[in-house]
Amino acid sequence: xxxxxxxxxxxxxxxxxxxxxxxxxxxxxxxxxxxxxxxxxxxxxxxxxxxxxxxxxxxxxxxxxxxxxxxxxxxxxxxxxxxxxxxxxxxxxxxxxxxxxxxxxxxxxxxxxxxxxx
Amino acid sequence: xxxxxxxxxxxxxxxxxxxxxxxxxxxxxxxxxxxxxxxxxxxxxxxxxxxxxxxxxxxxxxxxxxxxxxxxxxxxxxxxxxxxxxxxxxxxxxxxxxxxxxxxxxxxxxxxxxxxxxxxxxxxxxxxxxxxxxxxxxxxxxxxxxxxxxxxxxxxxxxxxxxxxxxxxxxxxxxxxxxxxxxxxxxxxxxxxxxxxxxxxxxxxxxxxxxxxxxxxxxxxxxxxxxxxxxxxxxxxxxxxxxxxxxxxxxxxxxxxxxxxxxxxxxxxxxxxxxxxxxxxxxxxxxxxxxxxxxxxxxxxxxxxxxxxxxxxxxxxxxxxxxxxxxxxxxxxxxxxxxxxxxxxxxxxxxxxxxxxxxxxxxxxx
Numbered sequence: 001x002x003x004x005x006x007x008x009x010x011x012x013x014x015x016x017x018x019x020x021x022x023x024x025x026x027x028x029x030x031x032x033x034x035x036x037x038x039x040x041x042x043x044x045x046x047x048x049x050x051x052x053x054x055x056x057x058x059x060x061x062x063x064x065x066x067x068x069x070x071x072x073x074x075x076x077x078x079x080x081x082x083x084x085x086x087x088x089x090x091x092x093x094x095x096x097x098x099x100x101x102x103x104x105x106x107x108x109x110x111x112x113x114x115x116x117x118x
Numbered sequence: 119x120x121x122x123x124x125x126x127x128x129x130x131x132x133x134x135x136x137x138x139x140x141x142x143x144x145x146x147x148x149x150x151x152x153x154x155x156x157x158x159x160x161x162x163x164x165x166x167x168x169x170x171x172x173x174x175x176x177x178x179x180x181x182x183x184x185x186x187x188x189x190x191x192x193x194x195x196x197x198x199x200x201x202x203x204x205x206x207x208x209x210x211x212x213x214x215x216x217x218x219x220x221x222x223x224x225x226x227x228x229x230x231x232x233x234x235x236x237x238x239x240x241x242x243x244x245x246x247x248x249x250x251x252x253x254x255x256x257x258x259x260x261x262x263x264x265x266x267x268x269x270x271x272x273x274x275x276x277x278x279x280x281x282x283x284x285x286x287x288x289x290x291x292x293x294x295x296x297x298x299x300x301x302x303x304x305x306x307x308x309x310x311x312x313x314x315x316x317x318x319x320x321x322x323x324x325x326x327x328x329x330x331x332x333x334x335x336x337x338x339x340x341x342x343x344x345x346x347x348x349x350x351x352x353x354x355x356x357x358x359x360x361x362x363x364x365x366x367x368x369x370x371x372x373x374x375x376x377x378x379x380x381x382x383x384x385x386x387x388x389x390x391x392x393x394x395x396x397x398x399x400x401x402x403x404x405x406x407x408x409x410x411x412x413x414x415x416x417x418x419x420x421x422x423x424x425x426x427x428x429x430x431x432x433x434x435x436x437x438x439x440x441x442x443x444x445x446x447x448x449x450x451x452x453x454x455x456x457x458x459x460x461x462x463x464x465x466x467x468x469x470x471x472x473x474x475x476x477x478x479x480x481x482x483x484x
Binding site: 029030032033035036038054056057058059060061087 | 157351414415416437440
């Protein structure tokens with residue numbers, strides 16, 4: 001499955017008619033040890049650019065921004081219980097939410113995202 | 119913008135996989151891997167820090183003691199040889215220009231250690247205040263590297279690198295001795311900023327890598343872990359130690375932020391800032407308090423502190439305490455509160471309780 005990225009350091013992957021979202025490997029490295037994640041409730045609707053979650057490390061707070069309008073259809077309860085999953089596997093087991101978009105997100109491919117980091 | 123400075127150990131940090139960040143005008147290691155693991159290493163075994171960004175100013179001369187008594191808030195002339203003291207550089211207004219460690223190294227020689235970000239302020243203030251005294255101030259920041267070993271295993275580690283020195287057992291807390299490491303003069307101070315027993319080693323910059331390598335070699339089997347600024351910050355916060363730019367600033371008088379004891383009002387004559395410190399802060403000036411909360415969500419620097427619906431202060435430093443497992447914070451709040459307040463964490467009220475500082479105190483050595 002192709003993973004795409006946002007300029008706000010999230011990754012997005014289509015799964016059926018929904019999309020899985022998380023923070024990128026680069027973002028977790030910048031954050032340091034993640035000690036708390038605050039995830040939205042299932043059913044919450046959001047607009048593009050809205051912060052729908054928070055990822056706190058010992059040093060700082062990162063936000064999960066919605067790349068389009070939509071609705072939360074699932075959240076990763078495992079990562080809520082063990083926030084270190086974000087550090088261990090940011091773009092896999094450390095996924096944060098599943099959403100259904102109602103507008104088209106503007107996403108970057110891996111190469112374009114990598115280019116924003118340098 | 120002035121040029122970014124690099125510590126003589128930067129290649130070591132890069133090789134060890136450190137994430138570097140600009141801090142106080144220097145590129146410094148933020149963390150090598152996990153800052154929680156680095157924090158735990160200092161509490162349980164030992165951590166190794168590169169603090170070469172700290173500013174060192176050497177003060178010498180027949181009237182060096184009298185000059186420091188005039189320029190700083192502590193009575194530094196009263197230090198014995200080999201003694202260190204935490205002290206403050208005050209503005210005329212009584213506001214804090216920097217907090218310092220001062221070591222007495224000789225009959226007419228002292229070493230003043232300042233925060234990296236305040237190097238220019240301290241150097242300028244001392245250069246100005248030395249006028250009329252038979253003393254000189256030389257900024258040796260870039261000639262001196264500073265490496266700290268902190269944690270319960272630190273004495274065993276520093277002993278194992280083969281210093282030529284008197285026994286470290288005889289070196290008391292806030293004392294310094296002269297030693298030799300592979301032919302280089304080293305100052306070994308029993309000081310630090312983590313709440314643990316530990317040593318700060320001042321070495322010529324060109325010898326820093328050899329010293330670092332030796333500490334890593336002998337220390338690694340004893341659990342020594344290189345540590346970055348992230349761990350240093352959570353360690354000092356747990357220990358209730360104020361940080362310039364957070365708890366301390368030109369806007370705060372020493373009595374507001376728990377460092378009033380560093381001001382030698384009773385034991386010395388005039389010094390810069392004395393009049394303002396004597397007059398004291400306004401009755402309603404905010405005071406530094408410790409706050410603890412339940413859960414995992416931390417109030418952080420800049421977040422408002424609330425009493426009911428009223429905003430009564432601001433968090434100066436806050437984090438989830440790695441050692442204690444709950445959120446801790448220092449905050450400047452208006453006086454007179456007791457018991458329960460709240461921190462506004464990005465729109466959510468987190469109830470907090472006022473506690474005495476420090477949050478964490480190490481077990482004394484048996």
